[in-house]
Amino acid sequence: MKLKNKLLTKVLISIMISFFSAVLLLALLSNLSFHFFEQSSVITSKTILFYNISVFLLVLLSFVVILSLLLQKKILYITQIGKNVEEIAKGELGKTIEVKGKDELSQLAQNINYMSCELERRFNYERELEQSKNNLITNISHDVRTPLTSIIGYVNLLEKKQYKSEEEEQEFIKIISTKAQRLNLLINELFDYTKLLSPDFKLNMQSVNMSHMLHQLMNEYEATFDGHELQLQFDIEADLYLQIDTEQMIRVYENLLSNIMKYAKQPSTVQVLCFKKENLVITIFKNRVKVPYNQESLNYLTERFIVGEEQEANRESTGLGLSICKKIIELHEGTLAIHYDKGYFNVIITQPLI
Structure with missing residues (x-):
């Protein structure tokens, strides 16, 4: 959509219409004055001066009135934008302006709406961050x-x-x-x-064969799982390449596997799946648990210092492990979700495929 000088064009057209309307009125009045002066027997210089001034003012007034009528909607829209900006400046963040037309004013309204919503989002984020800091300290x-x-x-x-x-x-x-x-x-x-x-923290990203890395990690943990009466089964699709920080991702997987060894029902089978779905790589850690969960409690497990019932009982967990895992995955532009289904605890990691 090209908006360059569209509003200016509308204003110039309105001025031209008003001008030609005023000229037309002037021509009509001149014609009437010609007939009037032709039939009048007494014409003084004062009469002519008064008449000319009256015609000029009438023509000027008609020009202003016509121009105002043509630009009335735009003037009202500018007033509305100004009022809304003032309300936003007073703290009504998130307030939006109705977008009318397709010119510079509508583009201005869109930009103000974006600014207002972005300010509200940042304000809420800062408030949540402040609350988070307070909770963290507590x-x-x-x-x-x-x-x-x-x-x-x-x-x-x-x-x-x-x-x-x-x-x-x-x-x-x-x-x-x-x-x-x-x-x-x-x-x-x-x-x-x-x-x-920290905003200064940077991942050391590189292209990695995720399939090979997971296979190697599973082989290393297989004997350890056997010692905990857990049978480790894994199904990993071959040659899945991702842009990752290897050290941080291994930390995620080791944390999840460590949690499984601590809290999985024994004896039982632990499944690790990794496969491609469209442009995503999905990794699932699935194990049976001793204590049933509801989805609401699962939603809190990735919050700082929140631990499950069994973890709370023995306090082996700091409550930060899953929060760290989730943050690392988010830094990789992925997601970490937790689900509970029929006695199985599922951690699902979704990452973009390169």
Whole structure:
């Protein structure tokens, strides 16, 4: 759609129509004045001057009135745009203007609508980000304080030698070690997550044979799964090439496989599928679970510090693992979704094929 100078053309046409209408009126009045002065016996210079001024004002008025009528819609539209811009400036983000016509004013209205919606989107994003930061601080405080309180408590018991035997002393030391490891894991995953959120973080993208990488990873984990009474079955389509950061993607897969080993029903079969569908590569991790889920609870599993019921019971999870996986996949312009169907927990990763 070509809009260049379209509004100017309309204005010039309106001016021309108004001008020729005024000229036509002037010609008509001149003709009438000729007959009037021809029949009049008394004509003074004042009469002629007054008549000429009156004709001039009448012609000028007709020009203005006709031009205003022709441009009335545009003037009202400009007024409406100005009013809406003022309302947007006062904070009514997301407010839009009705787009009328196909000229520069309609293009201006479209641009203002885009600006308004984009400002609303960014404002909401900033507000959610701020709320997310507040939640993150609250959750960090809680998750760090829990193991730290235990560590401090048992260290005090050891310092005061408040244990009944050497075996109990060793048990206290073991608990301190376990809590310290969890605290270290939490801090490391928190650091990794905040790093992924940084706008300065860049993926090291390269073309990789995804099929070959997954096959190799499955072969490495097969023996480990057998030790957990889990049979690993995988069906991977050959020669699927993706643009990925290999290190980050392996981290995603290892995190998912690690979760399966922790929380899958034993004994059971674990399936890993990878196939092409149109211009996408879909990877599915499927396993039976001990505790049933509903879809609402699944939707929260990829939120920061949210863990499943069984994970909550033993607190083996920091609640950041799936959040990190989801963020890595999103940085690869893909999606990570979780579904539960008839006792099976499914993690579905969708990525664009190169």
